[in-house]
Amino acid sequence: MTRAEKVISALGYAGLTPFVAACGLLYAGEEARASQLFLSYSAIILSFLGGTHWGRLLSSGKTLELGAGLFALVASNVFALLAWSALLLSHGNILYPFIILTTGFVLLFLVEAASMPTIDHAVHRRYSAFRAFLTIAVLLLHGVFLLLSD
Secondary structure (H helix, E strand, O other): OHHHHHHHHHHHOOOOOHHHHHHHHHHHOOHHHHEEEEEEEEHHHHHHHHHHHHHHHHHHHHOOOHOOOOOOHHHHHHHHHHHHHHHHOOOOOOOHHHHHHHHHHHHOOOOHHHHHHHHHHOOOOOHHHHHHHHHHHHHHHHHHHHHOOO
């Protein structure tokens, strides 16, 4: 594994820490703080991951030439809007924001799986597997948080 791959792995795993910390806060009885931490961080990560498509697409030079590229570019904005809408709804029942964010992570993974190989042939197979693992971990942590909630 190269040094860059080690850094990417470390950052990916570290990115799960706020999700785990929020679950710990919830378990400790800090429901309001835990919900705020979990939902805000989840929304930020969904927006961030959606936004990474812009850099990959623009650097490929194929952004507007490929249907898949244009689709991924538009989808990246949809993910930001989904995250924002989840935050707007987070002051009431937390179920709706969780449904929106969980759906967003699933759709993001599907968009990446469908469009990125067409756009960027340099995407390493190991990176795709790592992203799949992180997505599954995030989805499981969403489930754990909901199960721990009242």
